[in-house]
Amino acid sequence: xxxxxxxxxxxxxxxxxxxKMMMLECRPHYPFVEGIRGExxxxxxxxxxxxxxxxxxxxxxxxxxxxxxxxxxxxxPVEFEDLEGKLWQDWNNKGAVKxxxxxxxxxxxxxxxxxxxxxxx
Numbered sequence: 557x558x559x560x561x562x563x564x565x566x567x568x569x570x571x572x573x574x575x576k577m578m579m580l581e582c583r584p585h586y587p588f589v590e591g592i593r594g595e596x597x598x599x600x601x602x603x604x605x606x607x608x609x610x611x612x613x614x615x616x617x618x619x620x621x622x623x624x625x626x627x628x629x630x631x632x633p634v635e636f637e638d639l640e641g642k643l644w645q646d647w648n649n650k651g652a653v654k655x656x657x658x659x660x661x662x663x664x665x666x667x668x669x670x671x672x673x674x675x676x677x
Contacts, residue, residue: 562645574608585616615659641655
């Protein structure tokens with residue numbers, strides 16, 4: 557049971573990660589089936605989570621082939637729609653526990669600045 561206990565752990569993603577992040581990059585997402593890369597089925601957005609001490613997080617958004625707004629590579633505040641997550645164990649990395657995140661959509665956040673050292677909802 558110890559190998560599968562993570563599937564029973566409930567993660568409050570909003571309290572852990574937050575819905576707002578500073579977007580750093582966006583790239584296509586390709587599913588892998590039996591080690592073979594398939595066709596693009598979405599995008600992956602990499603952002604900095606203030607609630608996680610400015611750790612990087614990747615959020616998978618299936619069904620989007622590109623961002624719904626212009627992005628020039630400059631860190632940009634965004635909000636994620638219907639953000640969900642689950643824990644998993646990476647046996648290729650000494651069994652490290654990792655957080656897998658996905659969302660239904662992404663949009664520009666109203667605030668263009670990031671607040672350091674305080675609550676920023």
